[in-house]
């Protein structure tokens with residue numbers, strides 16, 4: 001089959017239907033005896049990403065994120081299911097797909113370590129057969145946006161982690177890919193470098209409509225860049241939706257911060273529990289799915305309130321809880 005549209009998935013640009021990847025691993029099981037075991041790294045995953053979407057793909061270590069990305073780039077062939085990126089079957093037409101996608105691995109560089117940065121770009125120019133005018137235009141734009149001007153003649157090994165990451169991102173975008181896979185793009189970066197990378201990605205998505213699939217352990221990346229998030233755990237997709245909806249899935253707690261008229265012992269209400277007291281200020285936790293109005297009404301009826309505010313659950317806490325629950329079940 002040549003075309004992704006024939007899969008009946010509408011305008012999906014990245015489409016997975018029941019995709020699986022099973023690895024055969026051999027283990028020593030005694031003297032001269034080896035045992036074969038199947039590891040189901042990706043277990044019947046289906047999703048569809050529209051052109052121009054920016055999606056977070058998250059999950060604990062060993063969940064199957066890298067395996068999914070490797071199948072999307074064509075490095076690995078799925079054991080079952082169907083997969084298309086821009087209408088292309090990645091493992092069958094890896095070369096053709098390479099012109100349409102860009103890949104950045106935070107922990108691995110694709111740049112030539114001992115050569116000046118610009119040499120890696122010249123190589124990409126030839127490798128991807130980018131027309132000269134387009135190469136120049138893209139290079140100028142990326143150098144400006146990623147602030148690489150003073151770094152082009154510096155050997156890659158002398159670059160800081162943040163500089164190298166920006167260099168890698170530029171390398172992945174010189175050929176104008178429609179899709180960008182980012183694997184931990186801000187790992188190990190300082191706050192300023194993280195902000196630069198995130199700012200650039202937002203601009204890229206807004207200006208060029210580049211579709212972005214972002215794998216990260218840094219949930220601020222997701223909060224600042226993605227309106228949709230997919231959570232994978234033990235090879236299965238356990239959540240696909242808005243970031244805000246994760247609060248409900250994780251059944252996190254919201255916090256009501258109240259200022260009483262004067263310092264007092266922890267307040268007593270049925271709908272919430274006090275988790276902290278500091279002078280006249282008290283913090284009350286209540287289930288995220290419940291309305292704050294009931295808690296406020298109960299409090300106001302019994303205590304003199306000066307001020308109050310509601311804090312949403314910390315997304316990291318919600319996801320940590322979600323993983324913990326999965327591990328127990």
Ligand SMILES: Nc1ncnc2c1ncn2[C@@H]1O[C@H](COP(=O)(O)OP(=O)(O)OP(=O)(O)O)[C@@H](O)[C@H]1O
Nearest residue numbers: 023025039041059060061062063064065066067068
């Ligand atoms: N080539 C391989 N051979 C055998 N097992 C593998 C192979 N690659 C991955 N696995 C196994 O598949 C599962 C998923 O691994 P994967 O690297 O996709 O997880 P991940 O979500 O990317 O994890 P991390 O966040 O640690 O990078 C793990 O149990 C891993 O040990």
